[in-house]
Amino acid sequence: MSGRPSFARRATLRRSARLLASFRHEQTDPALFYGGVATDTADLVRDFYRDLTGHGLDGATVLDVGGGPGYFADEFTAAGARYIPVEPDPSEMHAAGLTVPGAVRGSGMALPFRDDAVDICLSSNVAEHVPQPWSMADEMLRVTKTGGLMIFSYTVWLGPFGGHETGPWHYLGGEFAARRYRRKQGREPKNRFGRSLFAVTAAEGVRWAARTGDRARVLAVFPRYHPRWAWWLVRIPGLRELLVSNLVVVVAKR
Numbered sequence: 001m002s003g004r005p006s007f008a009r010r011a012t013l014r015r016s017a018r019l020l021a022s023f024r025h026e027q028t029d030p031a032l033f034y035g036g037v038a039t040d041t042a043d044l045v046r047d048f049y050r051d052l053t054g055h056g057l058d059g060a061t062v063l064d065v066g067g068g069p070g071y072f073a074d075e076f077t078a079a080g081a082r083y084i085p086v087e088p089d090p091s092e093m094h095a096a097g098l099t100v101p102g103a104v105r106g107s108g109m110a111l112p113f114r115d116d117a118v119d120i121c122l123s124s125n126v127a128e129h130v131p132q133p134w135s136m137a138d139e140m141l142r143v144t145k146t147g148g149l150m151i152f153s154y155t156v157w158l159g160p161f162g163g164h165e166t167g168p169w170h171y172l173g174g175e176f177a178a179r180r181y182r183r184k185q186g187r188e189p190k191n192r193f194g195r196s197l198f199a200v201t202a203a204e205g206v207r208w209a210a211r212t213g214d215r216a217r218v219l220a221v222f223p224r225y226h227p228r229w230a231w232w233l234v235r236i237p238g239l240r241e242l243l244v245s246n247l248v249v250v251v252a253k254r
């Protein structure tokens with residue numbers, strides 16, 4: 001691929017507004033929320049895969065690390081891909097009554113797959129939930145075939161959604177925000193800082209991409225939900241931590 005990614009033309013202000021509006025349904029109507037995000041994610045993956053290989057998703061194996069119950073399954077299957085979610089948490093695997101044939105139980109930090117196994121390895125909003133996100137990124141690259149695509153997207157800690165349900169108090173510290181949530185709600189947050197929620201920075205993603213060197217070619221690093229004209233934010237240290245919100249790192253395995 002050379003030049004501007006095809007996906008850039010989809011990254012309009014209208015799309016950003018649509019996605020932002022769907023975020024408030026995450027807890028109350030997951031089907032509505034995930035439906036919109038699933039379509040957008042399949043478009044993202046399809047565009048980069050086509051830029052890279054000249055082919056659509058037909059026949060491609062897509063490993064979705066931390067795919068929960070497989071919210072994205074229908075979109076990828078409809079596109080002709082062989083979709084395999086990997087998920088360590090059995091209760092997440094059965095959330096929303098979904099069952100995806102071929103779903104695998106396992107952790108992104110030690111993927112139960114051989115080297116060079118899949119055409120596309122994706123993780124969406126998972127890295128901030130694992131204690132060693134960059135080991136997970138290395139694992140994802142390991143299982144991706146030479147010439148295949150890896151897409152790693154996560155919520156940046158200092159962004160507006162970094163604290164998840166404990167935000168915006170995470171700006172005063174993750175532990176403080178978690179304790180405050182418990183005090184106010186009478187229960188632990190689902191995303192508990194230090195256990196299932198971690199402070200992952202945008203700078204770390206940029207550095208991981210730069211480090212892949214001889215293992216991968218960097219295709220794009222951009223804010224997932226922003227319009228194209230705001231993608232420059234990833235290049236500004238400090239500001240990117242506050243405003244990028246969700247960083248996507250896209251690489252092709254050498």
Ligand SMILES: C[S@@+](CC[C@H](N)C(=O)[O-])C[C@H]1O[C@@H](n2cnc3c(N)ncnc32)[C@H](O)[C@@H]1O
Pocket residue numbers: 065066067068069071086087088089092106107108109123124125126129130
């Ligand atoms: C916020 S959900 C993201 C679900 C979906 N990928 C999406 O984009 O909406 C985070 C998921 O990461 C999973 N997860 C947590 N630790 C993980 C690990 N070590 N390896 C893989 N997935 C993990 C959680 O169980 C959960 O299903």
